[in-house]
Every structure is written in C-alpha cells, then in structure tokens.
Amino acid sequence: MQISMVKKIKADGSPCRKCQEVEDRLKAAGLTDRIDKVIIADERDPESEGMNLAALHKVDRAPFFIVEEEGKAPRIYTIYMRFLKEVLNTEVSEEEQLRDILDAAPDIDYI
Numbered sequence: 001m002q003i004s005m006v007k008k009i010k011a012d013g014s015p016c017r018k019c020q021e022v023e024d025r026l027k028a029a030g031l032t033d034r035i036d037k038v039i040i041a042d043e044r045d046p047e048s049e050g051m052n053l054a055a056l057h058k059v060d061r062a063p064f065f066i067v068e069e070e071g072k073a074p075r076i077y078t079i080y081m082r083f084l085k086e087v088l089n090t091e092v093s094e095e096e097q098l099r100d101i102l103d104a105a106p107d108i109d110y111i
Contacts, residue, residue, distance in 0.1 A: 001069050003087065004037040006050045008062035011043040019063040022080050034088055 005026075007019035026032050041050025041062055053059075053066065057076045065077040067087050077083035084090040 001067060002036050003034060004039055004053075004066040004068075005035050006039045006041050006053055006059075006062060006064050006066065008050065009040055009042045009044070013044065016062050018061075022063050025080070029090070031084075031088060031090070 005023075007023065008016040010016060023032075026035065039050045039053060040048060041054050042048040043051070045051065050062075054062075054064070057064075057066070057074070059076060059078060061078055063080075065083045065087070067075040067077065067083075075087075077087065
C-alpha cells in the first residue's frame with residue numbers, strides 16, 4: 001500500500017491552515033512514518049503535481065489522501081478521521097469524526 005498526502009500552498013504563498021493542522025495531528029500521533037509521500041498542490045502553479053491530482057480525482061479541498069494498492073483503484077480520503085479509521089486502523093471518537101465532517105462542510109451548522 002502506498003499512501004500520499006496532498007497538501008496545499010495558497011495563492012499568497014502561505015500554507016493551508018487545515019493542512020498544517022492535519023500534519024501536526026499526524027506528528028502528535030506518531031503516524032507520519034505511515035505517509036509514503038507528501039505532494040504539494042500549489043495554487044500559484046496550476047500544473048503542480050498536487051493540483052493535477054486534485055483535478056484528476058475531482059477533489060476541491062485540502063488536505064486529501066490517496067491510498068493506492070496493487071490491482072485496485074486508488075481510494076481518496078478528504079476527511080482526516082475517516083482516513084485514520086479506515087486506512088491507518090486508528091481509533092477515533094465519534095466527536096472527532098463529527099468535528100472533521102463539520103470542518104469539511106462549513107455550510108452545515110448545528111440545529
């Protein structure tokens with residue numbers, strides 16, 4: 001299995017806040033060694049590898065993870081907690097999962 005993390009550099013050259021947060025969470029959990037490749041989606045360069053992968057997989061948010069296994073179609077994860085649970089087999093609380101889903105969809109609000 002090959003795991004790639006695609007993180008974004010914004011048009012002003014600054015790193016994506018959510019990408020940095022996810023990277024920090026991976027480090028804190030001791031999981032960075034499970035990521036085989038980090039790919040940059042640079043908004044200043046529409047032809048950067050990460051921008052091309054985002055277009056190919058029809059992903060419009062960052063970070064996202066590409067999980068490739070021989071003989072299978074790549075799996076794309078845009079929700080960090082789902083990636084942790086399904087790929088890295090890490091326990092995550094329901095609260096953490098819900099927070100990540102809400103972070104990924106800012107138009108969703110509590111009732």
